[in-house]
Amino acid sequence: VKLQDLPTPCAVVDLDRVEHNVERFSARARRLGVRLRPHVKTHKCLEAARLQVEGHFGGITVSTLAEARCFAHGGFTDITYAVPIPTDRLAEAVVLARRVDRLNLLVDQTTTVEAAEEVARATGSSIDLFLEVDSGGGRTGVDPESDDGVRLAQRIAASSDLELRGILTHAGQAYDCRNRDAALEVGTLERDVMTGFAARLASAGVPVQEISVGSTPGFAAVGDLAGVTEARPGNYAFFDAFQAAIGTCTLDEVAFSVLVTVIGVYPRRREVVVNGGALALSKDPGPVHVDPDCGYGVVASAYGTRPIHTLRVVALTQEHGVIRAAGELDLHQLEVGTRLRILPNHSCLAAALHDRYWVARDEKVVGEWRPVRGW
Amino acid sequence: VKLQDLPTPCAVVDLDRVEHNVERFSARARRLGVRLRPHVKTHKCLEAARLQVEGHFGGITVSTLAEARCFAHGGFTDITYAVPIPTDRLAEAVVLARRVDRLNLLVDQTTTVEAAEEVARATGSSIDLFLEVDSGGGRTGVDPESDDGVRLAQRIAASSDLELRGILTHAGQAYDCRNRDAALEVGTLERDVMTGFAARLASAGVPVQEISVGSTPGFAAVGDLAGVTEARPGNYAFFDAFQAAIGTCTLDEVAFSVLVTVIGVYPRRREVVVNGGALALSKDPGPVHVDPDCGYGVVASAYGTRPIHTLRVVALTQEHGVIRAAGELDLHQLEVGTRLRILPNHSCLAAALHDRYWVARDEKVVGEWRPVRGW
Numbered sequence: 001v002k003l004q005d006l007p008t009p010c011a012v013v014d015l016d017r018v019e020h021n022v023e024r025f026s027a028r029a030r031r032l033g034v035r036l037r038p039h040v041k042t043h044k045c046l047e048a049a050r051l052q053v054e055g056h057f058g059g060i061t062v063s064t065l066a067e068a069r070c071f072a073h074g075g076f077t078d079i080t081y082a083v084p085i086p087t088d089r090l091a092e093a094v095v096l097a098r099r100v101d102r103l104n105l106l107v108d109q110t111t112t113v114e115a116a117e118e119v120a121r122a123t124g125s126s127i128d129l130f131l132e133v134d135s136g137g138g139r140t141g142v143d144p145e146s147d148d149g150v151r152l153a154q155r156i157a158a159s160s161d162l163e164l165r166g167i168l169t170h171a172g173q174a175y176d177c178r179n180r181d182a183a184l185e186v187g188t189l190e191r192d193v194m195t196g197f198a199a200r201l202a203s204a205g206v207p208v209q210e211i212s213v214g215s216t217p218g219f220a221a222v223g224d225l226a227g228v229t230e231a232r233p234g235n236y237a238f239f240d241a242f243q244a245a246i247g248t249c250t251l252d253e254v255a256f257s258v259l260v261t262v263i264g265v266y267p268r269r270r271e272v273v274v275n276g277g278a279l280a281l282s283k284d285p286g287p288v289h290v291d292p293d294c295g296y297g298v299v300a301s302a303y304g305t306r307p308i309h310t311l312r313v314v315a316l317t318q319e320h321g322v323i324r325a326a327g328e329l330d331l332h333q334l335e336v337g338t339r340l341r342i343l344p345n346h347s348c349l350a351a352a353l354h355d356r357y358w359v360a361r362d363e364k365v366v367g368e369w370r371p372v373r374g375w
Numbered sequence: 376v377k378l379q380d381l382p383t384p385c386a387v388v389d390l391d392r393v394e395h396n397v398e399r400f401s402a403r404a405r406r407l408g409v410r411l412r413p414h415v416k417t418h419k420c421l422e423a424a425r426l427q428v429e430g431h432f433g434g435i436t437v438s439t440l441a442e443a444r445c446f447a448h449g450g451f452t453d454i455t456y457a458v459p460i461p462t463d464r465l466a467e468a469v470v471l472a473r474r475v476d477r478l479n480l481l482v483d484q485t486t487t488v489e490a491a492e493e494v495a496r497a498t499g500s501s502i503d504l505f506l507e508v509d510s511g512g513g514r515t516g517v518d519p520e521s522d523d524g525v526r527l528a529q530r531i532a533a534s535s536d537l538e539l540r541g542i543l544t545h546a547g548q549a550y551d552c553r554n555r556d557a558a559l560e561v562g563t564l565e566r567d568v569m570t571g572f573a574a575r576l577a578s579a580g581v582p583v584q585e586i587s588v589g590s591t592p593g594f595a596a597v598g599d600l601a602g603v604t605e606a607r608p609g610n611y612a613f614f615d616a617f618q619a620a621i622g623t624c625t626l627d628e629v630a631f632s633v634l635v636t637v638i639g640v641y642p643r644r645r646e647v648v649v650n651g652g653a654l655a656l657s658k659d660p661g662p663v664h665v666d667p668d669c670g671y672g673v674v675a676s677a678y679g680t681r682p683i684h685t686l687r688v689v690a691l692t693q694e695h696g697v698i699r700a701a702g703e704l705d706l707h708q709l710e711v712g713t714r715l716r717i718l719p720n721h722s723c724l725a726a727a728l729h730d731r732y733w734v735a736r737d738e739k740v741v742g743e744w745r746p747v748r749g750w
Contacts, residue, residue, distance in 0.1 A: 007464060009750055041693060063694045083694045086636040086650050087712040089382060109639055111711035139695055140639045140648050172692065263459040264484055264515045273515050275461050279727050280750075283658045317547065318416060318723055319438045319458045320514055336486035337462040348693055352654050353727075355749055374730055375384055375655075 001365040003303060003358070008261040008339065009280040011354035013043075013369065014305070015361050017255035018237055022051045025219070025236045029056065032225045037061050037080060037212070039234025042348045043256075044371035045357070046074040048237050061214075061232045065089060065096065070372035072100045080104040082168065082214070082232065084132060084140050087115040094125050104165050108132040108142050113156055120161035129156055130168040130212065135193040136186075137172030144197040153206045166210025166229070167201070169194055174217040178290050180247040187222030190215065195227035217248045240347035241298045245287035251298060251307050256347040256357070259302060260321065262338040270325045272334050276342055277319040279353055286345030294345065299323055302339035303363050313342060376740040378678060378733070383636040383714065384655040386729035388418075388744065389680070390736050392630035393612055397426045400594070400611045404431065407600045412436050412455060412587070414609025417723045418631075419746035420732070421449040423612050436589075436607045440464060440471065445747035447475045455479040457543065457589070457607065459507060459515050462490040469500050479540050483507040483517050488530055488537070495536035504531055505543040505587065510568040511561075512547030519572040528581045541585025541604070542576070544569055549592040553665050555622040562597030565590065570602035592623045615722035616673045620662035626673060626682050631722040631732070634677060635696065637713040645700045647709050651717055652694040654728055661720030669720070674698055677714035678738050688717060 003012060029036035038052035041063035049060055049071060059078035062068045068079050077100045085093055085105040097103035107113050107129050120127045131153050134141030142149030156164040171190040177183045190213045198211050212230040213219070219233040238256035239249040260276035286294040299311040315322040321342065325334075344350035351357065351371065359367035378387060404411035413427035416438035424435055424446060434453035437443045443454050452475045460468055460480040472478035482488050482504050495502045506528050509516030517524030531539040546565040552558045565588045573586050587605040588594070594608040613631035614624040635651035661669045674686040690697040696717065700709075719725035726732065726746065734742035 007467070007750065008461060083650065084638040084648070086383060086638050088636055088714075092382070109711045111640075112638070115712070138644065139690075139692065139697060261461040261463055263461050263487070265486075269513065273459070275458065275750075278657075278659070278724055282653075283660070283724065284653070285658070285660070315514075317514065322514060336484045337490070339463075349653055349658065375382065375650075 003259060003360055003363045003365065006259060006358055006365070008259050009276040010259050011351060011357045012257050012259050012341070013238070013357045013359045014255045015359050015366060017253055018048060018051060021236050021239060021253055021255060025233055026055055028219070029231060032222070032231070034225050034228055035059070035230040037230050037232050038237070039063070039082065039214070039232050040067060040071065042235050042238050043351060043369070045369040046071065047367070047369050049076065052237055061234065064375045065092060066372055066374045068096055068103065072096060077101040080130065080232070082106055082170070084108055085112060085116070087112055090116055090119040094119055094123050094127065097125065097127070102128055104128045104130050106130050106132050106168060108140055108152070110152060110155065113152060113162070117159050117161050126161060126163050128163045128165045130166050130210070131156065131164065133167050133169045133194060133197055135169040135171045135190045137170060139172055141169060144193050149197065150200060150204045153201050154204060157206045164206065164208065166208045166212055167194060167198060168212040170214035171218050172215065174215040176289060177217055177246050180221045183217040183221035183246065183248065184223065186215070187218030190218050191222065191225055191228050198227070216243065217246060220248045235348060238347040238351065241294070241343045241345045242287045245290045245294065251343065254343045256351055257300065257305065257341040257343050258350065260340055260342060262334055262336055262340065265329070265331065265334060265336055267329050267331060270329045272323050272329070274321045274323060274340060275319060276321045278316040279318055281316060281321065281342055281344045282346060282349035282353060283316055284344070284346035284349050296321070297345050298343040300341040300343060302341050305341050378634060378735055378738045378740065381634060381733055381740070383634050384651040385634050386726060386732045387632050387634050387716070388613070388732040388734045389630045390734050390741060392628055393423060393426060396611050396614060396628055396630060400608055401430055403594070404606060407597070407606070409600050409603055410434070410605040412605050412607050413612070414438070414457065414589070414607050415442060415446065417610050417613050418726060418744070420744040421446065422742070422744050424451065427612055436609065439750045440467060441747055441749045443471055443478065447471060452476040455505065455607070457481055457545070459483055460487060460491070462487055465491055465494040466498070469494055469498050469502065472500065472502070477503055479503045479505050481505050481507050481543060483515055483527070485527060485530065488527060492534050492536050501536060501538050503538045503540045505541050505585070506531065506539065508542050508544045508569060508572055510544040510546045510565045512545060514547055516544060519568050524572065525575060525579045528576050529579060532581045539581065539583065541583045541587055542569060542572060543587040545589035546593050547590065549590040551664060552592055552621050555596045558592040558596035558621065558623065559598065561590070562593030565593050566597065566600055566603050573602070591618065592621060595623045610723060613722040613726065616669070616718045616720050617662045620665045620669065626718065629718045631726055632675065632680065632716040632718050633725065635715055635717060637709055637711055637715065640704070640706065640709060640711055642704050642706060645704045647698050647704070649696045649698060649715060650694065651696045653691040654693055656691060656696065656717055656719045657721060657724035657728060658691055659719070659721035659724050671696070672720050673718040675716040675718060677716050680716050
């Protein structure tokens, strides 16, 4: 089967590019001297995760308990669930933890730690926890400057039912960066906040073994991770138009795209409409801080995937994508039935909309990957 | 099972509200004297469609061939696929058309009409077509003022392999309305454009039988549809925060919501974080033209679904939703483990992210609906 034979819209993964991206970050982790615990939330499928952990210790990061279950079933035995565990799903997590060597849960709230202790006690388990630290992203995590974080670490360490495995952060502000230099700063800050907090914990009597950092842009740019033990980048397996815009990758490295077909040509508006809308691409606004007119992804040729910079995805409705030309519409290049590739703004959100990815080398389909869904 | 027992995040459909909404629009279609051909793209499940067609002729509208296949299998025999048919999926549509009484395809391009004729001839079928008209939405459809549209209608009518079933429009600009009065204007314009174009066609020797209009806001507001034969609203089965903001419904009529749990409380930022992010709610920007600070949906109490207007969903990442309080955070009302309901901005996009909806009356789960996915 070739890409030409596939019904559109459909998700296409370029296997050569995945392998290249995985090798690039794998080498980077070795060079930086940290354990690589790749996040699998971008692709959510076993095949890609297996490529990511090759040559590393085998640990992965997940964003849902459904992923944790699926990857445990697929043979992964060391899993960090990197969203603060909801108290009402602790019991379920404990059951899952018994099936693997290690399931690390994330906490940053006293209430959650108390609830975890209660569940551990009631079930005769020990629960492995990472304390989440806010390194400037302002989403979740304890404030590394406050005493609350230190007290919470002490609280966990003092419990005979809980195991404090380490501290973890995700510097989400890396996505506000405009270029690699800015990402380097974020990556460095992430390191310094975490090693500084670890030192505070040590002097408060709570030495931690693991210091884990996240975020693909920061990891791609940082020069030195001395003191950090583990990194959890994820998006790099696929990359996307956003990462290219902020300099984490080139457009040639974007491995995930959506194949679409032109269903209407409107020369007066200089627009064509394709059969890929919000349900094929997601409505992520993209790198508007770098390019306010970025639209909903980068348009590329269907085969060969050369970016066509004169075209922009200006609007998405449920099943329609509206593509506008900067100048006159090239009616020979873009007629009804023409296929195009869209490199979405945010591959994590776009990929999750598809039940399967066609895996291709050049134009040849060499496999089919099925991501896990739900929670 | 009660809602309290469900793992979060999950999609909840309030059956009382669906029944109320369906009855409201059903009565409206009768009063306006048009056939109701409800769109099923919002919920994509048989159970809701069966409620929608009750007391009507049974025809439905779909947004994908996957929906068409699923609903044909579920007993629906008169289906309009209301996205211009991609030429590379015509053969597949013809195969499906043989399994139902009527599968209407949408066209607005000469190339597509020619391709349809070729496929019809090659397979010995007759293909039923609607000509799409642009009534101001500026997405797809022929310009009703130009001669191109008339010529295309004549082209279809002259073909012995194609059947021109009627003309169809979707006034997408109804979503730019700020209130019901504006929607009334759009609904009226939609009617006038279509009856006017039908008159042009009649005088050009192509009388059409069906004149079909779309858009939930226009249909909800319009006072008179004289000359129109059919309406295709869809979102009304669920409604959403967007429709409430522009006056198509009240928040009490919104039947689709996502149940989430508070996983972190951050009093200094006046924020809580819940386990419902972009993959549970979608990143639809919502009715920003009415309320620039609308955020990603309306926050409501988990049980009883009373809107909490002091709370806003200010940010979404893949699995995190950040909710900010207008004033001081009520730490008794919002502690870790508290459940909330989010009424998403756009129920069509949010519902499509879920593999199942829990169907509830009050707090009791009375069913489980599974939407069809893909294309």
